[in-house]
Amino acid sequence: MQDSFEVSASTGTYAVTVGDQLLADVVREHPNAVYIVDTILEDRLPPEAKRRIRIDALEANKSLEYAPHLISELRKAGADRSTHLVAIGGGIIQDVVTFAASIFMRGLPWTYMPTTLLSMVDSCIGGKSSINAAGYKNLVGNFYPPKKVLVDVSFISTLDAEMIAGGLFEAAKICYASNYQAFLDYLACSPGLKMTDEQAVNVIRHSLLTKKWFIEIDEFDQKERLLLNFGHTFGHALEAATDFGISHGVGVGLGMLVAAQYAKRETELTDAGKDHVAHLIEHVKDMIGPRAERVLQSPAHVDLDLAMEKFEFDKKHKSDSYRIVIPNREGALALVSVSKTPETRRKILGAFSAAFDEISWPYQIPQVVTPA
Amino acid sequence: MQDSFEVSASTGTYAVTVGDQLLADVVREHPNAVYIVDTILEDRLPPEAKRRIRIDALEANKSLEYAPHLISELRKAGADRSTHLVAIGGGIIQDVVTFAASIFMRGLPWTYMPTTLLSMVDSCIGGKSSINAAGYKNLVGNFYPPKKVLVDVSFISTLDAEMIAGGLFEAAKICYASNYQAFLDYLACSPGLKMTDEQAVNVIRHSLLTKKWFIEIDEFDQKERLLLNFGHTFGHALEAATDFGISHGVGVGLGMLVAAQYAKRETELTDAGKDHVAHLIEHVKDMIGPRAERVLQSPAHVDLDLAMEKFEFDKKHKSDSYRIVIPNREGALALVSVSKTPETRRKILGAFSAAFDEISWPYQIPQVVTPA
Known part of the structure; x- marks a missing residue:
């Protein structure tokens, strides 16, 4: 095979x-x-x-x-x-x-x-x-x-x-x-925690063939490939804020959840958009949410203020704006620039909180401190 | 200008x-x-x-x-x-x-x-x-x-x-x-130790335009560009053997002299080949030979056995042969593989000695020790 x-x-x-x-x-x-x-x-x-x-x-x-x-x-x-x-x-x-x-x-x-x-x-x-x-x-x-x-x-x-x-x-x-x-x-392809070799080959092949399109059209990370940062900017912040108690892969799962919550709360999604985003949220919850088999331990607590601090320092941001990948109105991904304002910071922290609420993981209530 | x-x-x-x-x-x-x-x-x-x-x-x-x-x-x-x-x-x-x-x-x-x-x-x-x-x-x-x-x-x-x-x-x-x-x-172009700005611009432009051909035809050092190692394998050995008392550029000059002597002694040069190699030797001697203005100090002594040891370890060699750039019969450069034999080592040491004799620089008489 x-x-x-x-x-x-x-x-x-x-x-x-x-x-x-x-x-x-x-x-x-x-x-x-x-x-x-x-x-x-x-x-x-x-x-x-x-x-x-x-x-x-x-x-x-x-x-x-x-x-x-x-x-x-x-x-x-x-x-x-x-x-x-x-x-x-x-x-x-x-x-x-x-x-x-x-x-x-x-x-x-x-x-x-x-x-x-x-x-x-x-x-x-x-x-x-x-x-x-x-x-x-x-x-x-x-x-x-x-x-x-x-x-x-x-x-x-x-x-x-x-x-x-x-x-x-x-x-x-x-x-x-x-x-x-x-x-x-x-x-x-039946992705799951227990896969046969054949299921695993199918999942891997489908994922790699899908990625192939991105890297061939944009080898050096200039445009299309930037969408593959989906989940990563929020995820890295959570990894760093838990001193890497949250692993990279799980961080990406949580990061997608944060991005999906941001879209749900801050974007006027179309009906299709709502549907796609909800489907993505369900998939993440299946793996680490309250319905999951608890193979994934949530960290003792996650400090969202610290996560926000780590998020601020992500090297992909510009001096006056955050650059994040989030679902657009149709639910498809887009790289967007969001001005660095106290209002935006509140929205991002809100998305972080909503993501953790969704999977019933404990977190420290954010203080929404605005950096100088 | x-x-x-x-x-x-x-x-x-x-x-x-x-x-x-x-x-x-x-x-x-x-x-x-x-x-x-x-x-x-x-x-x-x-x-x-x-x-x-x-x-x-x-x-x-x-x-x-x-x-x-x-x-x-x-x-x-x-x-x-x-x-x-x-x-x-x-x-x-x-x-x-x-x-x-x-x-x-x-x-x-x-x-x-x-x-x-x-x-x-x-x-x-x-x-x-x-x-x-x-x-x-x-x-x-x-x-x-x-x-x-x-x-x-x-x-x-x-x-x-x-x-x-x-x-x-x-x-x-x-x-x-x-x-x-x-x-x-x-x-x-009148290359010399004292050049006007205009002479310098001419020398540099001619050198760079000549090099441009090499790097455009062979960006990643696979073939033609390897000829630009001329003087470098012998030169690096002399730099290393004098603990970098001989600078890189002067090492390259001496290295060309060694390669030219190797060709003179070990290759049946055509008349044109003899002429071209002699012309190159003259140019190096003009700068650092007995006729030069003694702006370049020869090191107190050069240990040619040590130079040979350093030469042996050059990373461009193969396990069973040395790879050196030397003038061919016509005096044009070629990258050649030379078997690692005691005979070859004697020839190379002979070329080193002849080069130093040519410019009246002192060196330690080589012992022609054959490495195990």
Whole structure:
């Protein structure tokens, strides 16, 4: 069971294969590659993969300060201009290897095997890295796609429910950002916390093919691709405000909920718009709302004033306006600029509160303090 | 007095202007840019350039380990996605800013003003960075050309004779690598340690237009552009063996001399080949040989065994062969692979010795020790 398609980038075309049991094939094809693997997955690597570098998938290692260590490990492993790298891991491993592969001797070819659902449905294509620097999250990064992406659904068995839910939120985001029909098609693939390998392949393929349109039309994040920030600006704020007690994927789910509540409260939605937004809200609630199986623990409390403070500092904003992706009147997504006024801040805080009310998660009542 | 032309890169076309007194114009055009300037040139920056970051042009700062500091300075200076950077300095400043500009928020637009002759005649176009990492020189780097290159010959007055000679060696290298006629045209521009602004503009323009052909036909260093490594593999070894007592530009001059001696001794040159190689040797000797004005001090001694050891470790070699650029039978340059044998090592050491004999510089007699 496997399926392949191609993604075009300015640096050339790369093939994406979604299937199971792909790891052994890679090692057969690249016996002399340097394998860079998430430490907790190293025991899955066949012994034939001799040159290997382990990386702990920690936020601290996804940093410019950590890069010299990895470069030094590559040098010690004997990497030269002709060396192929194979990265095996989730988003952190992908970020670190995208960056290191792009700069080592001015660029090595590499293969990427995503191992978290989030990286399988979303980040594995597009070629972006996000790297922390000087204490700032994702302040630096670049574009350097792999030569080949191999999505092996066998790795899903290593994930817990929260990681699966997080991945599905990113997939839902991509499909909803594309159009309502793509979102319905996604739901028809039976996304859920327990999927068969075949269901997983279908969900991943649909999500990646939907994302492919965005990255081919807008490789460098200038226009269409910006819609894929849906849920992210609010979500990042919640991740940061809980000191990353809320994971990235769940943050995106909550962020979509905040954006949907903002649209419900501040936009005159058409009947179709109301319907689409409600459908999105239901999907998020199914996973983390009061009806969910409680696989996701809500944090002890969320301080929405702190979330608002984090939101203020998002690097995508302009000096006088917030830039957020929210449903328009028809329920379709749009990147909008909203003036930074006390009134706007109240509206955004209101949307945050309404989102948490919707899923019955506890939060600290916001004070609506206006920053100087 | 100024002249402009364009260079095409995969990321777009950029304009190169060669002239004098260009700095004031830049500051007028980009009052809100962040200016990243070599510390020793800061007093040349008009007060209107308010946002400024100083960098000491030290080898240690041209490193992956230094990058977080510059990223942090950019953040403190308030740089965001729309910020324009202006870099003012020689090759080290260019390397550091190429790298930082390429990764800060995944890439900022920038303008480069080279201030050493070496960067004016050569490195300012091509978009490459070379960065030290984990204790290895130039182990990492990338391609990220500026939007605009402004070569202001007024900066030449800040340079000493050794820096001017080094720049001229790079220019001579580019022209000789192109073809013999380009080398003759270069000599007709009156390159020398004391040039009028007009002569300097002519030398720089001829060198850059000659280099433009190489980088447009081979942006990513796959083929033709590799000829521009002429003099560099031998030169780097001499720089490293003297603990950088021999500067980069002078190293390139000496490296061309070593390559020319290798060709004279090991290749059956045609009459034209003999003539072209002899002409190149004469030009280098004019600058640093016994006939030169002794503006260049030879180091106390050069240990050629150590130089050979450094040569062995050049990252451009393959596991079983050296890769060097040397004149072929006709005197034109070619990238050749030479088997790593004791015989080859003896030949290379012989060329090193002959080059130093030619200019009457002292060196330690090589022992021709064969590495294990």
